[in-house]
Amino acid sequence: MFRQFATLVSPDALFDAHPFELAWLLEEVWRNPITTPGKVLGDPDRRSNLQATPPYTDEWPPVSAALAPILAPVQTDPATVLRTYRWDHLIYAYMIENTRVYEIFRRVMHEFIHGEKLGAPTEESQRWLRNTEELFYKDGAPFFIGSMTSHIRSDLRATRRNPYQRMFAMELNHGGEDGKPYPYVHAEAANNEFVSTFEEFLREVWVGMTFVTATSSSNPTDPSKIANLATKLKNMLMSRRQSGNLAREEFAAVSAMAWFHLTLEYKNNGEHAPIVRALRAEGDGTEQRLFKIAERVGLPAHGLSKHFFDIADAISRLLIQIESGDYDFADAVTALYTPAPGGDTPETAMRTIITNWTAITGRDVKARKVTPS
Amino acid sequence: MANNPNPSSSSSSSATRDAAQATTPAPNPNDVTALLLEVLRNVNREVKTTLDLSGRALAAVERFRAISISLRTLADASASNPSTSTATGATRTVRPR
Numbered sequence: 001m002f003r004q005f006a007t008l009v010s011p012d013a014l015f016d017a018h019p020f021e022l023a024w025l026l027e028e029v030w031r032n033p034i035t036t037p038g039k040v041l042g043d044p045d046r047r048s049n050l051q052a053t054p055p056y057t058d059e060w061p062p063v064s065a066a067l068a069p070i071l072a073p074v075q076t077d078p079a080t081v082l083r084t085y086r087w088d089h090l091i092y093a094y095m096i097e098n099t100r101v102y103e104i105f106r107r108v109m110h111e112f113i114h115g116e117k118l119g120a121p122t123e124e125s126q127r128w129l130r131n132t133e134e135l136f137y138k139d140g141a142p143f144f145i146g147s148m149t150s151h152i153r154s155d156l157r158a159t160r161r162n163p164y165q166r167m168f169a170m171e172l173n174h175g176g177e178d179g180k181p182y183p184y185v186h187a188e189a190a191n192n193e194f195v196s197t198f199e200e201f202l203r204e205v206w207v208g209m210t211f212v213t214a215t216s217s218s219n220p221t222d223p224s225k226i227a228n229l230a231t232k233l234k235n236m237l238m239s240r241r242q243s244g245n246l247a248r249e250e251f252a253a254v255s256a257m258a259w260f261h262l263t264l265e266y267k268n269n270g271e272h273a274p275i276v277r278a279l280r281a282e283g284d285g286t287e288q289r290l291f292k293i294a295e296r297v298g299l300p301a302h303g304l305s306k307h308f309f310d311i312a313d314a315i316s317r318l319l320i321q322i323e324s325g326d327y328d329f330a331d332a333v334t335a336l337y338t339p340a341p342g343g344d345t346p347e348t349a350m351r352t353i354i355t356n357w358t359a360i361t362g363r364d365v366k367a368r369k370v371t372p373s
Numbered sequence: 374m375a376n377n378p379n380p381s382s383s384s385s386s387s388a389t390r391d392a393a394q395a396t397t398p399a400p401n402p403n404d405v406t407a408l409l410l411e412v413l414r415n416v417n418r419e420v421k422t423t424l425d426l427s428g429r430a431l432a433a434v435e436r437f438r439a440i441s442i443s444l445r446t447l448a449d450a451s452a453s454n455p456s457t458s459t460a461t462g463a464t465r466t467v468r469p470r
Binding site (some may be wrong): 352 | 448
């Protein structure tokens with residue numbers, strides 16, 4: 001390309017240019033290729049359908065009209081305000097990554113990039129493949145908040161495992177592809193009591209659920225203890241977040257896992273995500289689509305993937321609330337085990353968490369704790 | 374007669390009563406205890422039907438819902454209204470080249 005540019009400007013102008021200018025010129029070429037309508041994709045007159053960076057515009061931000069609603073202001077009373085956003089708790093990323101979805105799609109990328117074992121990618125899956133590789137399987141673009149790779153931490157997967165260990169003292173249930181434990185930096189300051197405290201919390205809430213409607217028997221529910229456990233969880237989680245610590249790591253991790261979760265979850269009137277169609281992995285249920293893709297690439301997904309998908313949203317929202325201190329008081333924790341009209345309540349979330357946590361860990365938090373005499 | 378559990382059957386002959394008593398085994402005391410406990414447990418659960426939340430508990434429910442709305446996903450949209458799963462971001466779009 002640069003030899004063609006040199007017919008339009010002095011070669012010295014190119015050699016003296018800033019690299020950003022050169023990169024931008026290449027983007028302009030890609031944006032305006034010779035294209036003949038009606039030609040098949042791949043034809044010399046229609047090489048690709050992948051888009052260049054958004055064109056230069058006086059308006060900001062440079063997103064297409066199709067994406068503009070995401071950033072559109074919100075009409076409130078009495079004024080229009082900018083939309084604000086929240087992202088999931090780190091526990092969401094931990095749960096989704098446990099399905100092995102990242103490793104499975106890594107294998108998908110590998111096969112599509114290096115050969116045609118899975119067939120040639122379809123026209124519409126080309127964009128998904130490009131976006132996925134750009135965003136989640138390479139070093140991020142400089143200065144972006146989600147770019148986590150550096151000379152200090154060069155492995156994205158290890159970069160996610162470190163905050164999992166620090167926040168929850170939990171390892172992912174899979175190691176590397178060779179079956180060995182995945183190497184990453186373990187921190188000394190970690191919430192080693194998170195799991196035992198959380199399970200005690202679940203156990204006490206389940207007691208509350210069991211006896212919430214009882215009137216004539218003694219009620220062993222202990223709201224003070226539940227509040228105490230919630231405060232303990234809050235304190236240990238917030239200790240790791242001092243001064244905004246781990247926020248970037250959390251943001252990057254939940255963004256990556258949400259991309260893969262959406263890819264598998266997306267099912268609209270029988271339609272599926274482009275890559276799911278390209279892999280002929282259509283099916284009912286998020287975990288079933290993952291299983292089919294895993295089968296195609298020969299890397300099994302976790303057998304309890306459905307439970308990981310099911311628990312992720314509920315436990316993320318609960319931990320956000322616990323960190324907010326909403327359950328620091330005994331008279332507040334009744335919300336955790338008391339049904340409320342309207343659905344989408346802490347009580348329904350707790351039932352989802354208790355059921356799936358029991359299935360995932362194999363430890364029945366519905367069983368009463370037996371104390372040796 | 375005072376111990377007869379079914380007065381309407383008092384006209385039956387004594388021979389019939391004797392035969393019935395002879396063929397019906399006495400219930401196991403453990404079964405009776407289990408049944409009584411089950412009855413008591415059900416009574417327990419059926420009595421309180423109105424559960425009201427107030428104060429901090431109600432605030433916690435509202436806060437949870439606010440968090441859920443801010444993290445609303447396609448799955449939430451499908452759960453609340455299965456026929457309108459296209460409501461948020463589910464419509465496939467093709468970006469201009």
